[in-house]
Amino acid sequence: MSLIHALQSALGENAVLTQQADRARYEQDWRGLVNNPSLAVILPKTTAQVAEAVKLCAAHGARIVPQGGNTGLVAGAVPILGPDQVILSFSRLRAVRDVDLLSDTITVEAGLTLATVQQEAVKANRFFPVSLAAEGTAEIGGVISTNAGGLQVLSYGNMRAQVLGLEVVLADGTIWHGLSGLRKDNTGYDLKQLFIGSEGTLGLVTAATLRLYPPVATRASALVGIENIEQGLGIFTSIRHAAGNALTLCEFCTQPALSLGAAHTPNGRLPFIAPAYLLLEISALEGARDPREMLETVLMEALEKGRVLDAAIAQSERERLDFLALREAISEGELREGGAVKHDIAVSLSRLPALVRAVEDLVARTYPSLRPNIFGHVGDGNLHVNIRPPAGQTMADIANHKAAITRDVESLAISMQGSFSAEHGIGQLRLLGMAAHKSQTDLALMRAVKQALDPEGRLNPGKTIPES
Amino acid sequence: MSLIHALQSALGENAVLTQQADRARYEQDWRGLVNNPSLAVILPKTTAQVAEAVKLCAAHGARIVPQGGNTGLVAGAVPILGPDQVILSFSRLRAVRDVDLLSDTITVEAGLTLATVQQEAVKANRFFPVSLAAEGTAEIGGVISTNAGGLQVLSYGNMRAQVLGLEVVLADGTIWHGLSGLRKDNTGYDLKQLFIGSEGTLGLVTAATLRLYPPVATRASALVGIENIEQGLGIFTSIRHAAGNALTLCEFCTQPALSLGAAHTPNGRLPFIAPAYLLLEISALEGARDPREMLETVLMEALEKGRVLDAAIAQSERERLDFLALREAISEGELREGGAVKHDIAVSLSRLPALVRAVEDLVARTYPSLRPNIFGHVGDGNLHVNIRPPAGQTMADIANHKAAITRDVESLAISMQGSFSAEHGIGQLRLLGMAAHKSQTDLALMRAVKQALDPEGRLNPGKTIPES
Numbered sequence: 001m002s003l004i005h006a007l008q009s010a011l012g013e014n015a016v017l018t019q020q021a022d023r024a025r026y027e028q029d030w031r032g033l034v035n036n037p038s039l040a041v042i043l044p045k046t047t048a049q050v051a052e053a054v055k056l057c058a059a060h061g062a063r064i065v066p067q068g069g070n071t072g073l074v075a076g077a078v079p080i081l082g083p084d085q086v087i088l089s090f091s092r093l094r095a096v097r098d099v100d101l102l103s104d105t106i107t108v109e110a111g112l113t114l115a116t117v118q119q120e121a122v123k124a125n126r127f128f129p130v131s132l133a134a135e136g137t138a139e140i141g142g143v144i145s146t147n148a149g150g151l152q153v154l155s156y157g158n159m160r161a162q163v164l165g166l167e168v169v170l171a172d173g174t175i176w177h178g179l180s181g182l183r184k185d186n187t188g189y190d191l192k193q194l195f196i197g198s199e200g201t202l203g204l205v206t207a208a209t210l211r212l213y214p215p216v217a218t219r220a221s222a223l224v225g226i227e228n229i230e231q232g233l234g235i236f237t238s239i240r241h242a243a244g245n246a247l248t249l250c251e252f253c254t255q256p257a258l259s260l261g262a263a264h265t266p267n268g269r270l271p272f273i274a275p276a277y278l279l280l281e282i283s284a285l286e287g288a289r290d291p292r293e294m295l296e297t298v299l300m301e302a303l304e305k306g307r308v309l310d311a312a313i314a315q316s317e318r319e320r321l322d323f324l325a326l327r328e329a330i331s332e333g334e335l336r337e338g339g340a341v342k343h344d345i346a347v348s349l350s351r352l353p354a355l356v357r358a359v360e361d362l363v364a365r366t367y368p369s370l371r372p373n374i375f376g377h378v379g380d381g382n383l384h385v386n387i388r389p390p391a392g393q394t395m396a397d398i399a400n401h402k403a404a405i406t407r408d409v410e411s412l413a414i415s416m417q418g419s420f421s422a423e424h425g426i427g428q429l430r431l432l433g434m435a436a437h438k439s440q441t442d443l444a445l446m447r448a449v450k451q452a453l454d455p456e457g458r459l460n461p462g463k464t465i466p467e468s
Numbered sequence: 469m470s471l472i473h474a475l476q477s478a479l480g481e482n483a484v485l486t487q488q489a490d491r492a493r494y495e496q497d498w499r500g501l502v503n504n505p506s507l508a509v510i511l512p513k514t515t516a517q518v519a520e521a522v523k524l525c526a527a528h529g530a531r532i533v534p535q536g537g538n539t540g541l542v543a544g545a546v547p548i549l550g551p552d553q554v555i556l557s558f559s560r561l562r563a564v565r566d567v568d569l570l571s572d573t574i575t576v577e578a579g580l581t582l583a584t585v586q587q588e589a590v591k592a593n594r595f596f597p598v599s600l601a602a603e604g605t606a607e608i609g610g611v612i613s614t615n616a617g618g619l620q621v622l623s624y625g626n627m628r629a630q631v632l633g634l635e636v637v638l639a640d641g642t643i644w645h646g647l648s649g650l651r652k653d654n655t656g657y658d659l660k661q662l663f664i665g666s667e668g669t670l671g672l673v674t675a676a677t678l679r680l681y682p683p684v685a686t687r688a689s690a691l692v693g694i695e696n697i698e699q700g701l702g703i704f705t706s707i708r709h710a711a712g713n714a715l716t717l718c719e720f721c722t723q724p725a726l727s728l729g730a731a732h733t734p735n736g737r738l739p740f741i742a743p744a745y746l747l748l749e750i751s752a753l754e755g756a757r758d759p760r761e762m763l764e765t766v767l768m769e770a771l772e773k774g775r776v777l778d779a780a781i782a783q784s785e786r787e788r789l790d791f792l793a794l795r796e797a798i799s800e801g802e803l804r805e806g807g808a809v810k811h812d813i814a815v816s817l818s819r820l821p822a823l824v825r826a827v828e829d830l831v832a833r834t835y836p837s838l839r840p841n842i843f844g845h846v847g848d849g850n851l852h853v854n855i856r857p858p859a860g861q862t863m864a865d866i867a868n869h870k871a872a873i874t875r876d877v878e879s880l881a882i883s884m885q886g887s888f889s890a891e892h893g894i895g896q897l898r899l900l901g902m903a904a905h906k907s908q909t910d911l912a913l914m915r916a917v918k919q920a921l922d923p924e925g926r927l928n929p930g931k932t933i934p935e936s
Contacts, residue, residue: 102701102818103849104708147654158652161629176909181816183848184626185887186615186665188894188902188932189914193661197654214709233570240572241682244753245713285712287765289757297755348649350570380651381571419653426656434656441644445921446657452920453913464656 003060007042007086010052015092017041026067026087027078030134034075034428038065041087047109047167047175047206050088054204054458055173057086063461064088066200068142069113071134073342076199076427077142080462090141093206099124104212105164105181110141110205117210126212129156129248133328141205147197149423154379155248155283156213158423159196165209166192171202171454179209194453199425200460202453214285220292221249221281221320222299225274225310230353232278232378235308239280239298240379246291249281250379251327257375261326264333268326271312278378279327281320330375331384339395340373340386341405345413346422349381358412359385367405370398382422385409410437426464435466443468471528475510475554478520483560485509494535494555495546498602502543502896506533509555515577515635515643515674518556522672522926523641525554531929532556534668536610537581539602541810544667544895545610548930558609561674567592573632573649575677578609585678594680597624597716601796609673615665617891622847623716623751624681626891627664633677634660639670639922647677662921667893668928670921682753688760689717689749689788690767693742693778698821700746700846703776707748707766708847714759717749718847719795725843729794732801736794739780746846747795749788798843799852807863808841808854809873813881814890817849826880827853835873838866850890853877878905894932903934911936 001009007016017023018040028035039062044050057064062084067077068091079085093109100106101124108117114135121128130143132150142148144166149158156162165180178192195203226232229252236250253261254276262268270277282291292313299311314320334340347355356374363372369390376383387405389398398405410420410433420433434443446465450457469477476484485491486508496503507530512518525532530552535545536559547553561577568574569592576585582603589596598611600618610616612634617626624630633648646660663671694700697720704718721729722744730736738745750759760781767779782788802808815823824842831840837858844851855873857866866873878888878901888901902911914933918925 100816100818102705103816105816147658149652149654153652157629160658161625170909170913174909176913177907178910180885181818181849182814182885182887182890184617184621184814184845184850184890186617186891186893187887187889187898188906188910189666189670189917190615190628190661190664191910191913193658194913194917196658198657202657214712237570242753242755244682244756285710287710287757287762288712289755294755346650346652348568348571348573350568350649377652381649382652417648417650419650419655421655422650422652423654425654430655438656439645441638441642442646442656442659445638445644445659445662448920449657449662449917452916 003056003062004040006056006060007040007053010056011042011044011049015043015045026070026089029075029078030071031073034078036079036081038079038085038087041089043089043092045092047093047169050169050204050206051173051175053088054169058173058458062086063458064204065460066090066145066204068110068139069134069137071138072142072146072427073424074427074429076146076425076463080428083461085461088204090139096120097207100181103181105209106212107179107207107209108140109207110139112140114138114140114143121212124212125215127215128210128212130159130162140208144196144205144208145198145200146425149380149382152248153377154250155245162210163192163196163208164211166195166205167207168195168203168205171456171458176203179207181209194449199427199464201450201464202459204459216283217286218284218291219281219320220295220314221279221323222295222311222313223271223323224278224280224299224308225272226276226278226308228276228353229356231308232276233349233352235278235302236379238302242294242298243282246282246284247280248283249279251279251376252378252383253277253279253327253330253375256371257330257373258326260333260337260373261329264329264336265325268329270326272310274309279323334373334386334388338389338393340388341402343385343406343409344382344422344424345385345410345418345420346380346382347413347416347418351416351418352378352381352383355383355412355416355418359409362408362412363387366408367401428463431466471524471530472508474524474528475508475521478524479510479512479517483511483513494538494557497543497546498539499541502546504547504549506547506553506555509557511557511560513560515561515637518637518672518674519641519643521556522637526641526926530554531926532672533928534558534613534672536578536607537602537605539606540610540614540895541892542895542897544614544893544931548896551929553929556672558607564588565675568649571649572680573677574680575647575675576608577675578607578673580608582606582608582611589680592680593683595683596678596680598627598630608676612664612673612676613666613668614893620716621845622718623713630678631660631664631676632679634663634673635675636663636671636673639924639926644671647675649677662917667895667932669918669932670927672927684751685754686752686759687749687788688763688782689747689791690763690779690781691739691791692746692748692767692776693740694744694746694776696744696821697824699776700744701817701820703746703770704847706770710762710766711750714750714752715748715847716751717747719747719844720846720851721745721747721795721798721843724839725798725841726794728801728805728841729797732797732804733793736797740778742777747791802841802854802856806857806861808856809870811853811874811877812850812890812892813853813878813886813888814848814850815881815884815886819884819886820846820849820851823851823880823884823886827877830876830880831855834876835869896931899934
């Protein structure tokens with residue numbers, strides 16, 4: 001029996017897409033940069049079906065490309081050019097298996113969208129904190145497999161910090177039963193850590209038990225004008241000392257970046273002009289001290305002491321969302337105004353000023369006609385250092401420079417002991433960075449782990465680890 | 469050249485202990501249960517010396533037993549009976565390599581005690597939250613390698629959550645340079661996770677970069693009388709919703725357990741008698757709402773509604789410490805009054821009432837003369853379910869029952885999808901539990917990872933994973 005027939009027989013005919021027209025949207029990545037053919041797209045409904053499909057693919061020598069919402073930015077969920085690959089979509093594994101209010105946990109299947117998990121938490125009078133632009137489409141299995149970050153990592157941690165247990169189909173089709181609502185379990189190696197952030201190369205996440213948090217009652221936010229990132233770090237430290245984990249957002253934007261956001265927000269305007277901005281948000285539980293009052297106290301003192309240039313505290317929920325919209329529109333603005341060479345780098349917070357200066361120097365010296373567009377999660381040391389084409393031009397006009405710009409920007413981060421991919425991962429688009437920046441010891445360890453869990457290379461071939 | 473001479477030549481003569489009298493205190497575990505001979509105890513001073521020693525041991529066919537403060541409860545840091553083993557003590561790697569106040573990180577070598585790390589944090593006007601009874605002796609490398617927990621996991625997470633980067637000597641003597649102050653780094657597999665909690669079987673932690681937190685300004689605590697653990701979970705949920713992560717302690721003690729603590733505390737007394745107790749502590753940063761006021765509000769309402777039996781809020785720092793002393797004296801009380809068969813189990817919070825009831829039933833039915841002593845970190849679902857000999861008797865009198873009691877108690881936790889070793893780990897004393905309770909898939913995955921990182925079994929032989 002052919003693989004296709006075997007899969008049809010195991011999963012049902014309507015769960016195996018073989019026509020090019022049906023496969024097309026699964027084969028192309030979110031950014032439209034990669035498009036390679038698959039043998040078929042399969043849509044199992046249960047963990048048992050996932051396991052059966054993996055065994056059938058193995059028996060027929062086909063590899064598996066796991067795919068969630070296909071919203072990743074590094075083409076990690078679409079095929080590479082090369083061996084026979086079956087795309088395994090998790091979109092039909094959508095059950096909420098359990099909500100446990102005493103344990104503050106939710107157990108969900110991989111295909112549920114991140115937004116749905118957030119909504120399920122709200123229904124249960126709880127809060128699920130991972131939040132990112134693609135949350136309406138991104139599926140929780142992918143969010144786990146890429147260890148996604150987003151806006152509130154500062155306070156709650158990234159996706160890794162939310163995972164209490166996993167159910168995983170291994171490379172040979174065995175199901176690893178690691179679902180658990182346990183907060184503590186030191187019985188041998190913490191196996192779930194292997195599968196979080198490994199981009200489906202070590203196992204296929206089919207379900208997860210996640211932490212829930214008490215609901216946030218009120219949020220206060222402020223837009224603060226600063227001279228430079230040093231001032232920004234100063235005020236970040238003050239507010240972090242006053243608010244601790246209640247400081248749930250601390251975003252940095254240079255003036256050009258936030259202006260771009262404002263230009264692409266309906267009725268968007270900057271409340272004042274400054275060389276750079278911090279967007280701060282404090283979250284408070286029911287009955288806690290009024291977070292707006294806390295922001296006012298700290299910012300008033302900072303203004304009096306000349307430690308910030310200006311500050312606007314949102315006076316209403318509407319105004320808070322308006323501030324956030326300015327920040328969130330920056331990427332959209334880039335896209336509409338010619339695109340950008342995008343980077344997602346991180347350094348320790350104390351090296352951020354040197355990094356920003358080095359990027360500005362690099363562009364001024366080597367690419368004087370280009371426009372740096374710098375913004376990001378300053379509280380995590382994570383900046384999106386994007387480089388825009390000259391005004392009126394597009395990415396096509398600077399295509400020749402793209403690889404060199406990326407090499408130069410990533411090298412700056414690496415020279416400061418930083419990361420060249422803080423939250424977006426590797427997939428197939430950042431493999432050059434792995435080869436260029438990771439040590440031989442790093443790569444040897446990763447290859448040894450891959451060999452241990454997937455010796456025949458069946459799972460997501462050509463991703464995460466460069467060929468040796 | 470013999471191994472001993474080679475080690476002496478590499479590390480200096482005074483760094484190689486070969487006399488039985490010098491080796492003795494390294495060969496016996498903290499609890500005095502295990503005592504097997506080593507070839508030598510070595511005391512390297514630098515990471516380079518650790519790497520060199522590992523290479524020499526490999527060349528001579530000797531295995532390495534890494535040892536920190538030797539305070540573990542499962543004999544994970546002392547030799548097994550069998551192959552040639554060299555104990556590698558980290559106690560001379562004691563440098564604070566870096567304190568970074570903007571990044572809120574500290575980078576320390578493995579041999580620093582946990583208490584010293586806490587003190588270094590205080591000197592820097594920061595807070596390091598991992599705290600446990602042995603902190604004056606336990607060394608940070610061991611605390612990482614065992615993923616230690618302790619009193620404040622509820623709010624800050626266990627040791628894994630504190631580790632931002634590691635430096636590790638691998639099985640072949642290669643140094644893996646993974647120190648990092650990065651909050652986010654999605655460049656391939658998160659290798660540091662392999663070494664946290666793997667009890668030195670995959671690599672030897674020589675240094676770590678750890679998170680620091682804003683200093684805590686005030687703490688308020690209350691001792692609450694409850695009918696049973698269901699009531700305790702109800703009040704826990706209320707306070708967690710009001711305080712969130714500011715609820716830094718939530719300990720449960722049955723009446724016999726806390727009375728035992730009181731009896732072994734100088735001037736110790738229970739402020740009131742109840743079937744069981746919760747000890748709650750809320751921590752507040754500078755300028756936050758008064759935590760005592762928050763406790764008063766929640767507990768007053770709970771008293772009025774009959775959801776707790778009684779409550780005493782500490783009226784001074786002295787009284788807060790007195791409450792804590794009652795809880796902390798329980799283990800000491802057990803030891804002085806004949807000992808106990810000790811267990812460290814966890815279930816999800818919603819299963820705690822069933823677990824407590826099942827343990828009480830088990831003892832009443834099967835071991836009616838024995839006395840259950842139940843207390844622990846209820847907010848983490850982690851209870852120390854200890855079983856004491858009859859009044860006036862000691863452990864020696866119930867030695868015949870010990871293995872059966874442990875099997876029965878651990879099986880109860882496992883039957884509720886729990887853990888049989890929530891925070892103490894496996895070492896060599898809990899290997900029977902691994903063989904009995906872990907699935908074949910779990911064990912196969914662990915063996916594959918061990919084989920990948922330490923194919924010749926050089927690192928901490930006979931620990932963590934049972935032989936197949």
